[in-house]
Amino acid sequence: MKHLPVLIIGAGPTGLTLACELARRNIQVRIIERSAEYPNGSRAKGLQPRSLEVMDDLGIADELLAAGSTDLIFRRYNGNTLLGDVKREVFQRTDTRYVQGVIIPQWKVEEVLRAKLQTLGIKVELGTELINFSQTDNQVSAVLKTTQGEETVQCAYMIGCDGGKSTVRKALGINFEGETHEDERAFVGDVQVDGLTPDAWHIWLHPEVGFGFALCPFKCTDSWQVQTIALPDADGKLAEPGLETFRRLFAERTGMEGVTLKNATWASLYRVNVRMADRYRSGMVFIAGDAAHAHSIAGGLGMNTGIQDAYNLGWKLAAVLTEQANESLLDTYEEERLPIAAWTLNISSERQKIMTDSLKTGDGGLHTIGTKDTTQLNLNYRYSSLSKQNNEQPDGLQAGDRAPDGQLPDGRRLFDLYRGTHFTILKFAPANVSIERLSERYGDQVKTFTLDNEAAASFGSLANVYVIRPDGYIGLIANGTDETAISTYLDKFMIRQEV
Ligand SMILES: Cc1cc2nc3c(=O)[nH]c(=O)nc-3n(C[C@H](O)[C@H](O)[C@H](O)COP(=O)(O)OP(=O)(O)OC[C@H]3O[C@@H](n4cnc5c(N)ncnc54)[C@H](O)[C@@H]3O)c2cc1C
Known part of the structure; x- marks a missing residue:
C-alpha cells in the first residue's frame, strides 16, 4: 500500500501534459499506461498556436517546432489531374509568437513530453492498467494490473486521462452524451x-x-x-x-x-463521435482530454483541447495539494473547461460540414478547415468565478482573457515574464501598488513587473493592474492603487509568507 498525491491514468498527450505540470511544481505523481509500448501511430497531426504557447511555458516549444512543419502547403488533385497548390491560411496577429500551428505526428508530441517529464524525474509506467477503484471523502484506492501482478495504490486524487473509452468515466457513471x-x-x-x-x-x-x-x-x-x-x-x-x-x-x-x-x-x-461528459469531477476523481470530450477531427482540436484541460487542472491541483488554496478551487476546472468542450464540439462539427460541402463542389479541401478560432488563442474564461474585474476597462482585454504575448522595449517578450509556475502582476507607471510589499507577502509565488507605458496598448488602461494566472489567463483587473483587491485575490491561491 502506498500513499500518493496524484495518480494519472493514461499517458496520451493529456496525461503527459498534466504530469509535467504537476512534476514541475514538485508534486509527486505516478502516470500509468495500459499499453506495453509507446504508441507509434501519427493520429493528431498538429499543435495549435495556443498549445504551442503551453509548450513554450514548459520549455519545449522550440523542439516541437523543429520536429514539425509550419509551412506545408496543400497540393490538390482531381483524380490524377493536378489542380494546384494552396497555402495554409495564416491569421496574422501580433500578440503571439505562434501565429501558425505546427504539423507534427502525435507520437512525436508524446515523445517530447515524455522526455520533458523524465527531466522532472517521472517515467511513464508502461503495461500498467487501472482495473478498478473506489473512493472516500479524501482518498482514492486504485487497483492496478501490472507486469508483476496486482497493486493497490492509495492516492489523494486520481485523474482519468484514459481516452474516449475511459474506464474512469464509465466507472464514475458520468454520462457521455452525444452521437456516433x-x-x-x-x-x-x-x-x-x-x-x-x-x-x-x-x-x-x-x-x-x-x-x-x-x-x-x-x-x-x-x-x-x-x-x-x-x-x-x-x-x-x-x-x-x-x-x-x-x-x-x-x-x-x-x-x-x-x-x-x-x-x-x-x-x-x-x-x-460527437460527445461530451456532463461532469468532469466526482469526489476526488477527475477526467480530462478525450475521456471528457470527443468530436470530429476537422479543425484539429482533440489533442489540443486535452493538453489545455491538463494545463488548466495542473496548477490548481498543485495549489490545493500544497494547501495554498482551498479545495473548492478544483471545482473551477469543470466550470472553466466544460463550456470549452461544448464550444469545441460545435466548431469541429461546423468545420467538418464546411469541408465536406466544399469538397463536393470540387473547389475545397483541407485548407478550408482552420479559422481564427481553431487557433484556440481567442478562448477565454470570462465566465469563470476566478475572473474578477473591479475597475472599468471599457476597451482592451477583460478578466478571463488569455494574457497576450508581445515585444518589450528591453528585448524581452511578455511571455518571458509569465513563463514558470508563478502568478504574474503587470503594472504601468500610474499604478502605485508596492512591488516590494507584494514580494514580501508572497515570495516567489508572484512576480511583479512594471512595464513601459507603451506595452499598455496590449492590455487596456494604464491605471489598472493585471494579475495573470499561472496558466496565462488574466485573473484580475484591478485599479492600480487598490493593493487590497490584489491581495484579496491572491490570498485565494497562496498563503502569505511569514515576515
Ligand atoms: C486520425 C486522427 C487524426 C486526428 N487529428 C487530430 C488533430 O489534427 N488535432 C488534434 O488536436 N487531435 C486530433 N485527433 C484526436 C487526438 O488523437 C485525440 O484527441 C488525443 O489522442 C486525445 O489525447 P488523450 O491523452 O486525451 O487520450 P489518448 O491519446 O486516447 O490517450 C489515452 C491513453 O490512456 C490509456 N489507457 C486507457 N485506459 C487505460 C487504463 N484503464 N489504464 C491505463 N491506461 C489506460 C490508453 O492506452 C491511451 O494511451 C486525431 C485523432 C485521429 C484518430
Missing part, C-alpha cells in the same frame, strides 16, 4: 510513399467520394499519414484498414501512376 456518426468513417494510417515529394500535403478530390485520398508527410520521419473515406462495399461490408486497402483505394480514387505506398506501421478505422 456511423456513416462518417475514414481509414487512417501511416505508410511510406515512393513517387511523391514530401513538400506538400497531397489531397485528391473525388467526384463521388468527395474527400478521395490524402497523404500528409511529416518532417521528423519518412512516414506519411493516410486519410481516406471508408465506404461499405456492395454487401454493406467495410474493408479491413491496412496497406492492401490503402493501395486499392489509392488506385481507385486517384488513378495516379508511379506512386507506391509501402510499410504501413499503423492502420485504423476512424468514426466521428
